Amino acid sequence: MNPLFHDHHSSEARMVLLTADEQALRLGRIRAALGDTAEAVVLRDNADIYYVCGRVFSGYVYIPADAALLPVYFVRRPNHLLGEDVEAIRKPEEIPARLEARGLPLPKSVALELGSVSYDGVERLRHVFEGAALANATPVMRKARAVKTAFEQELLRTSGAKHTRVYEIIPRLYREGMTDIELQIEIERASRLQGCLGQFRVAGDDMELFMGNVLTGDNADTPSPYDFAMGGAGLDPSIPVGANGSLIEPHKPVMVDVNGNYTGYMTDMTRCYSDGEPDARVRKANECSRAICAAIAEAGRPGTEAKALYDLAETMAREAGLKEYFMGCRSHAGFVGHGVGIEVNEAPVLAPRSRDVLEAGNVIAVEPKFVLPGYGAVGIENTYIVRADGAMERITCAPEDIVSLK
Amino acid sequence: MNPLFHDHHSSEARMVLLTADEQALRLGRIRAALGDTAEAVVLRDNADIYYVCGRVFSGYVYIPADAALLPVYFVRRPNHLLGEDVEAIRKPEEIPARLEARGLPLPKSVALELGSVSYDGVERLRHVFEGAALANATPVMRKARAVKTAFEQELLRTSGAKHTRVYEIIPRLYREGMTDIELQIEIERASRLQGCLGQFRVAGDDMELFMGNVLTGDNADTPSPYDFAMGGAGLDPSIPVGANGSLIEPHKPVMVDVNGNYTGYMTDMTRCYSDGEPDARVRKANECSRAICAAIAEAGRPGTEAKALYDLAETMAREAGLKEYFMGCRSHAGFVGHGVGIEVNEAPVLAPRSRDVLEAGNVIAVEPKFVLPGYGAVGIENTYIVRADGAMERITCAPEDIVSLK
Numbered sequence: 100m101n102p103l104f105h106d107h108h109s110s111e112a113r114m115v116l117l118t119a120d121e122q123a124l125r126l127g128r129i130r131a132a133l134g135d136t137a138e139a140v141v142l143r144d145n146a147d148i149y150y151v152c153g154r155v156f157s158g159y160v161y162i163p164a165d166a167a168l169l170p171v172y173f174v175r176r177p178n179h180l181l182g183e184d185v186e187a188i189r190k191p192e193e194i195p196a197r198l199e200a201r202g203l204p205l206p207k208s209v210a211l212e213l214g215s216v217s218y219d220g221v222e223r224l225r226h227v228f229e230g231a232a233l234a235n236a237t238p239v240m241r242k243a244r245a246v247k248t249a250f251e252q253e254l255l256r257t258s259g260a261k262h263t264r265v266y267e268i269i270p271r272l273y274r275e276g277m278t279d280i281e282l283q284i285e286i287e288r289a290s291r292l293q294g295c296l297g298q299f300r301v302a303g304d305d306m307e308l309f310m311g312n313v314l315t316g317d318n319a320d321t322p323s324p325y326d327f328a329m330g331g332a333g334l335d336p337s338i339p340v341g342a343n344g345s346l347i348e349p350h351k352p353v354m355v356d357v358n359g360n361y362t363g364y365m366t367d368m369t370r371c372y373s374d375g376e377p378d379a380r381v382r383k384a385n386e387c388s389r390a391i392c393a394a395i396a397e398a399g400r401p402g403t404e405a406k407a408l409y410d411l412a413e414t415m416a417r418e419a420g421l422k423e424y425f426m427g428c429r430s431h432a433g434f435v436g437h438g439v440g441i442e443v444n445e446a447p448v449l450a451p452r453s454r455d456v457l458e459a460g461n462v463i464a465v466e467p468k469f470v471l472p473g474y475g476a477v478g479i480e481n482t483y484i485v486r487a488d489g490a491m492e493r494i495t496c497a498p499e500d501i502v503s504l505k
Numbered sequence: 506m507n508p509l510f511h512d513h514h515s516s517e518a519r520m521v522l523l524t525a526d527e528q529a530l531r532l533g534r535i536r537a538a539l540g541d542t543a544e545a546v547v548l549r550d551n552a553d554i555y556y557v558c559g560r561v562f563s564g565y566v567y568i569p570a571d572a573a574l575l576p577v578y579f580v581r582r583p584n585h586l587l588g589e590d591v592e593a594i595r596k597p598e599e600i601p602a603r604l605e606a607r608g609l610p611l612p613k614s615v616a617l618e619l620g621s622v623s624y625d626g627v628e629r630l631r632h633v634f635e636g637a638a639l640a641n642a643t644p645v646m647r648k649a650r651a652v653k654t655a656f657e658q659e660l661l662r663t664s665g666a667k668h669t670r671v672y673e674i675i676p677r678l679y680r681e682g683m684t685d686i687e688l689q690i691e692i693e694r695a696s697r698l699q700g701c702l703g704q705f706r707v708a709g710d711d712m713e714l715f716m717g718n719v720l721t722g723d724n725a726d727t728p729s730p731y732d733f734a735m736g737g738a739g740l741d742p743s744i745p746v747g748a749n750g751s752l753i754e755p756h757k758p759v760m761v762d763v764n765g766n767y768t769g770y771m772t773d774m775t776r777c778y779s780d781g782e783p784d785a786r787v788r789k790a791n792e793c794s795r796a797i798c799a800a801i802a803e804a805g806r807p808g809t810e811a812k813a814l815y816d817l818a819e820t821m822a823r824e825a826g827l828k829e830y831f832m833g834c835r836s837h838a839g840f841v842g843h844g845v846g847i848e849v850n851e852a853p854v855l856a857p858r859s860r861d862v863l864e865a866g867n868v869i870a871v872e873p874k875f876v877l878p879g880y881g882a883v884g885i886e887n888t889y890i891v892r893a894d895g896a897m898e899r900i901t902c903a904p905e906d907i908v909s910l911k
Contacts, residue, residue: 111727116742145711154742157711157730177728177736177745178836213624218617219643220710221624237625284697291690297715298744304626305551305563309703321517322583324563330583336522336560337769337847338704339583363743430584441743 114172114182116153121250125150128243130166137234138164138206141224144215146300146441147240149363156180159191159224163203171201191227208232210239215302245438245446246460247364252484254362255440255462259482259494261293262359262366266497269355269372273504279342279353280334283313286357294361300442308443311357312341316348319476322430326444328466329356329427329476349375352385352501354468354476358443359495367439367464368495369480374504381477382501384469387419388478389499391467395436395449396483396491399463405447405455409435412449412467421469428470436465439482459487462494520578520588522559527656531557534649536572543640544570544612547630550621552706552847553646555769562586565597565630569609577607597633616642621708651844651852652866653770658890660768661846661868665888665900667699668765668772672903675761675778679910685748685759686740689719692763700767706848714849717763718747722754725882728836732850734872735762735833735882755781758791758907760874760882764849765901773845773870774901775886780910787883788907790875793825794884795905797873801842801855802889802897805869811853811861815841818855818873827875834876842871845888865893868900 214237272285323330438445447455468478620643678691729736822831844851853861874884
């Protein structure tokens, strides 16, 4: 075994890999968010199943709204999981008889993940729970997962620390004459050797994310189909985002936004690099980005409106004379920050019309970025934990100035 | 620009990157599969949009069933696409008025991707097309995409050739004392340097796929939640599949199943490697796998029932005394082959109860594999084009015997 990686083999067959206390905290959050909108929640999305069980399986987690009742795990694959609450099934149509055999009443209303499960998948479950009123589990789970438990925060700190180590060695990965994608490939390798799990979960029907993006020069301003802060043409029109094979030119900024998933929980961090002294305009934009991050970290606390933090960022960009380059130039991203955790786009969202209000335990990536025509993408991104004491704890701690690649 | 990568920049803003003839072929396939089940197809799944346009965007492709009418592209992002059939929108509710302004009648029935778009996403479109009868575009697109055009076949051959080059250098990436994940990381890097796009699209609510898997020793027999041929515990219970940090031991097989997406179209190939002479049992299982691939390539032609090919494979495994190890040991995969293309799990499926019948233009990954307790995973996988002349053309051409890592 490589000691860099978790040893989860001793517990391989245990259905739930969380402690009873930890799972109870999470179930409590789900039930509080559910309120009385349904008598049960049925989850099949991998991110939600992982949240409840600490592992991914193919099947369904059935959570009675009644806190006196335990969840039941209906497992299709793998076939070796053990626990008294495990029901091995081949298809969801077996669920009602199994519930009845356990003395559990069939729910009169059921919350399903309408935002992430396919129409066919939801319709099939509706027939399984024939006659039950339908509620939406997607906002329930989004709300529950937005506030991380102390244990989840520890996993995020671990991801942030490993992520930071990778960023610190980036200058050693660079060689003169490299293209954006060549540098990115070396960063991907360094991430994987540090223990990065590779996969990055992302919510939304039309979102896709590989390991992250390296942008340099004009490519940074190519609009992309994805709802990310920055674009880029990508290598191929089948995946049109990020590096496109552009040469890294001396004195031009290179933005590295390669994500960090080392624990099932991911951190977001962006830093800029330069082979040779960058132009004063580039430095100024990076300083503005740092100042915005610092101001948001100072202003954000439990109770702060997310939209106020967006307004703060936009105001600072305007005052710096950088408004037209803020969050892109040819096209502008509509947010300056977003929750991160099991997925890369969680709540809260720092955007002009966001109704989110910060809570202790939120984990937020803040990414005030600029695209300067003729130079490229500039700015930083950090991930912060919103603490009960009012502080925003930074968990992505690589140096924030433009790092020399020499 | 790195010459390894496509140059799609000259055509960056063109809405449709396919030639008119190529797009007409694909639209013809979609309309033939649709028949008279709906007056229009509305696509938003990235894989389907890429099929119709040769590029991914965020929005909707509206395809009238009437072949005299052209598709309309409703684009949310990116904001720079040009073409007379492009309608920039912010939300799908704008679609009906735009159709009317173009003199197109609102459809009385509409086919949506019920198998891949979320329940919320489908319901929203149902309201947009208020009163229209609902049909399912998922089987339509699956059927259309299962038969590749000559141009798609060329992209697959290109992916196969680059994929093969990566496999040929694998022995040079190995160092004694490596773990499975360490070797995998070097193969990932080699793939990326060869032009691999990283992302692998996969259909299904609960499927996830990073770049592929390297399996050695007992880990190969750990059941996983995913519907792949082989399992593996993975590095973390959040992504429980594949390499788990096991040391690569002398004389034990190392199965490499790292996917090849170099063009938007992907090939599947698996080969086994060994540091030192493998045991006779391991050799025998690999020879059986090769023999099954050869037999399927000989038997498969337009008109062959997919299930007959599965039966052929299973019979050969039984006759070799390897039935109990076929497609896993602790748990068995339920298929021996599957279509590949834009996604890794397309039609046809070679499985016991498959109703698929081979057609000229199908592209099929055939992967008869074994898990031998005490040794690990053994076997090969090839991708074949089913040709009109009755031949199965192999497009993954690395040597098929167990390759020495010395």
